[in-house]
Amino acid sequence: MRSPQYETIENGIPETRETIVSPTAVTTDTAKISQTSRRAVFPFTAIVGQEEMKLALLLNVIDPKIGGVMIMGDRGTGKSTTIRALADLLPEIEVIADDPFNSHPSDPELMSDGVRERMSLSEAIPVTRRKVQMIDLPLGATEDRVCGTIDIEKALAEGVKAFEPGLLAKANRGILYVDEVNLLDDHLVDVLLDSAASGWNTVEREGISIRHPARFVLVGSGNPEEGELRPQLLDRFGMHAEIRTVKEPSLRVKIVEQRTAFDQNPPEFLGEYQLSQEELQRRIVEAQERLSGINIDYDLRVKISQVCSELDVDGLRGDIVTNRAAKALAAFEGATEVTVDHIGRVITLCLRHRLRKDPLESIDSGNKVQKVFRQVFGLPEPDQN
Structure with a gap:
């Protein structure tokens, strides 16, 4: 039986450090993380109710050009759980092993400029498979943390484009999740929506310009009691799902029982839903191809x-x-x-x-x-x- 999938979160950000260390170390560190301290993720097919939210998420995974999902609803309705479950459900993708942008090995639109240059020189480029990433964007994130930074001193001293990628680079070909997006600074929301629409992130500092692919499914969630997004920003989200607290007592009991069973024995609970998870994963892949x-x-x-x-x-x-x-x-x-x-x-x-x-x-x-x-x-x- 296939082992359950896991994730590691530290301060709300998945602990994959490929944007800071060398490419070789990145692959090694990620492999170590995947084998050790990671926790089980609640299965997508076990989530009860909230059909509107689940449908919107699935359709955006099948066609990311839809433009993302804005999920507004009451507290404690399983928004974050559902989104993490979706990311865990998705099949592995092929990426360039030593590239920090999750570049596609054959699609030029999903490659960084560095990979394209190496391909033009007919270099041997290693390819590996990796789980689709779900990146959490914390409310306190700065624009540099989101977009990435250019080391001006190194660029001037050594004549190279010293770029430290940000969260948009990690999210390429994955899911970028912003909880409480209605509380995020408007200029950061603008940056996210522009990147999601164009598929590219451009960073310019002191006359130096660097761009990289940033094609991701943007998912925002929030509680309408805490304020609405400006209509100009809300319009940029492809879909808008509204979710409410389940009122039916029998369904509420079922949700509580499932969560309790999962918390008590995650491997056994995941085993019960393995076949349905694999079936849904197959349907998503076939839909993407069709x-x-x-x-x-x-x-x-x-x-x-x-x-x-x-x-x-x-x-x-x-x-x-x-x-x-x-x-x-x-x-x-x-x-x-x-x-x-x-x-x-x-x-x-x-x-x-x-x-x-x-x-x-x-x-x-x-x-x-x-x-x-x-x-x-x-x-x-x-x-x-």
């Missing part, structure tokens, strides 16, 4: 844009994200074409945070999206009973 072949009919695309227009959504991000999310859902469910059902299940996630809020309007933004969706697509109103 995604490029998914078709969405022209008439459906027109109706998606009509919904966005009637909801008075600013810009075209809503149209683009809804199309991508519907395709990702179709790929995940093994379909070859997007259906009205696929669109109906993702359109609320893609549009609810893009609506202009009217303080005098009592209707929930998600209900408003669904109402207009049913009108445009000619669907009957749901049975209130």
